Amino acid sequence: MDKKNFLNNFTLDDRGALASLYEDVELCKKIQYPIHTRMFFPPEVWSTLENMKNALGVEVESRGVTQESEKRVILIKPMNYGEYDEDYPFTYFEIKGDSKFKELEHRHFLAAIMGLGIKREILGDLIVRDGMCYGAIFNDLYNFLENNLTVIGRIGVSVFKTEERNIPEMEFEEGVYLVSSLRLDSIVAAITEKSRSTAAELIKEGAVNLNYSVKREKDFSVKEGDVITIRRKGKFLFKEVAGTSKKGKQRVVLKKYK
The missing domain is CATH 3.30.1370.160 (Ribosomal Protein S8; Chain: A, domain 1)
Structure with missing residues (x-):
């Protein structure tokens, strides 16, 4: 190619x-x-x-x-290389604020890191829990981050290396939806609380991603484990089918990423 x-x-x-x-x-x-x-x-x-x-x-x-x-x-x-057991070239880190009175949020951490001149593409996702920030940055820039990120606003902060097992998992809000089928337009209609025809239009115009790729086929069958992203509505993980209602509709469990 x-x-x-x-x-x-x-x-x-x-x-x-x-x-x-x-x-x-x-x-x-x-x-x-x-x-x-x-x-x-x-x-x-x-x-x-x-x-x-x-x-x-x-x-x-x-x-x-x-x-x-x-x-x-x-x-x-x-092709056919087999298992690759070397580390990826980034370092996991955590950032801890010293203030007991103000809890830093995601936007505070991101703005402070970007303010150091670090480009967004060399920084992984940031996960914030209870005022602590967790993330990953390429190995050759970790020391720069550690030595230069000392204050966010008026709050002193410290940067530490950590390990993958210490990174908290993503948080979700779980919900149960009634759908007539597992077609993509039916799932989108349930999430958006709109009609099937409106859901079909969203899909047609490219506002819906399935597993991070635009999916324009309204009759495509969604399965457990699929990730559905809808513009202005968020990202959802299809967890499972949890039975059928008395009217014959399927109960599907979706987990919305916070």
């Missing part, structure tokens, strides 16, 4: 980053050794690349701060 055809598969505006990704794929095939990307990519990129792997002739994996993370570093491997 040439570069032009490769780029045409993506919607990301940063064509330079996509061109670099293409070069990583080509380098992997040339040297027959795994290559990590040098930035965290959003889901529309890593999910698209995973779908293209057979056409490209490589294997593709990705990893973020947690298994549910949207921003991920991509690992490109030669």
